[in-house]
Amino acid sequence: LSKNNVSVVHDPSSNMKLANGIAPIVKMYNEGINICLGTDGAASNNSLNLWNEIRLAALVHKAITQDPTVMSAPQILKMATENGAKALGMSNSLGRIEKDMLADLVVLDLDALSFHPPNDIISDLAYSTNGSEVKDVIANGKFIMKDREILTIDIQEVKSRIDEYAGQICV
Structure with missing residues (x-):
């Protein structure tokens, strides 16, 4: 995935509700894969609240790995902002608060x-x-x-x- 510049959208609420398992984003992150956060859809999540996904993504991987240092708050917030823009091919105009950005x-x-x-x-x-x-x-x-x-x-x-x-x- 990393070699081909593939981005992965992590939707922890949907994954848990549908019992699909949890994406191994700690491993993916360490391999340099661009991971962003999403909500999937109301049909498989009942919510489009990205704040829920941010919190879940920050917590669930700590529980799975039993390591409180994985998926830090700055990493997770970057997944919700900059990495999403990168996945869309719009990192030159979205994802950060800077001059000349949308x-x-x-x-x-x-x-x-x-x-x-x-x-x-x-x-x-x-x-x-x-x-x-x-x-x-x-x-x-x-x-x-x-x-x-x-x-x-x-x-x-x-x-x-x-x-x-x-x-x-x-x-």
């Missing part, structure tokens, strides 16, 4: 309980964050969500459509 950002409320007591922000991001701390979302420089209010779609309309379609499908 402004795709998630702004967190650092006053949330998840970040208290303040100690190690990187560790808190990997182990304590659950998504409720997300305050703003910016995609390509435009606010999609500001102060926890989604600006680009009508949430009530989306919920109504989902319920309507689910009622038609699940008869």
Whole structure:
């Protein structure tokens, strides 16, 4: 995989729910394979919450290997950001906050309980964050969500459509 520049998407929640086993990402990581994190899909995970995947990926490999040093918080966060951009062939424009990069950002409320007591922000991001701390979302420089209010779609309309379609499908 490494020789052919293959990227691996690790979806721990889906793997556990479907009892597919857990990808040996510690070994893959040590072999230089680009590993990124994903959520797979709602049908095989019931959630598209990347924060859950970050936390699970950071914890499950420690349990499997019985080594608390594997898959550190910085490594896992890189899998959720830079490595995903690399897998898409977009590492020149995505995955990092730098000059000339696309402004795709998630702004967190650092006053949330998840970040208290303040100690190690990187560790808190990997182990304590659950998504409720997300305050703003910016995609390509435009606010999609500001102060926890989604600006680009009508949430009530989306919920109504989902319920309507689910009622038609699940008869």
